[in-house]
Amino acid sequence: GEQQRVAIARALVNDPAVLLADEPTGNLDERATRGVYQLLRDIKDAGTVVLMATHNLELVRASGKRILELRDGTLVFDSAADQGGEP
Structure with a gap:
């Protein structure tokens, strides 16, 4: 996990809006x-x-966050839409 943490830290150096x-x-x-x-x-x-x-x-489902599933470049599932929310 150390390499991942270093890569994340490097990505945050310029304070991006999106990671x-x-x-x-x-x-x-x-x-x-x-x-x-x-x-x-x-x-x-x-x-x-x-x-x-x-x-x-397992990690994603346990998060309780919005999930978008892509298959062959096509959106096949959006948890927000599935729960009646805005996609």
């Missing part, structure tokens, strides 16, 4: 995954929009 995280928890054990995910939540809580691409469905 794109592509598989930030890939190849990490469960403990490191939780640490990196918590870091991303803290960044979000500080006001930066975090968009994360992942194959870790």
Whole structure:
């Protein structure tokens, strides 16, 4: 998880409005995954929009956050629309 944290820190140097995280928890054990995910939540809580691409469905479902699922480049699920919210 140290490499992921360093990459996230480098991405935050210029105080971006949006942070794109592509598989930030890939190849990490469960403990490191939780640490990196918590870091991303803290960044979000500080006001930066975090968009994360992942194959870790358990992590995403447990988050309680909006989920967009893409398959072959097509949006196939939007949790906001599924719950009657605005997409």
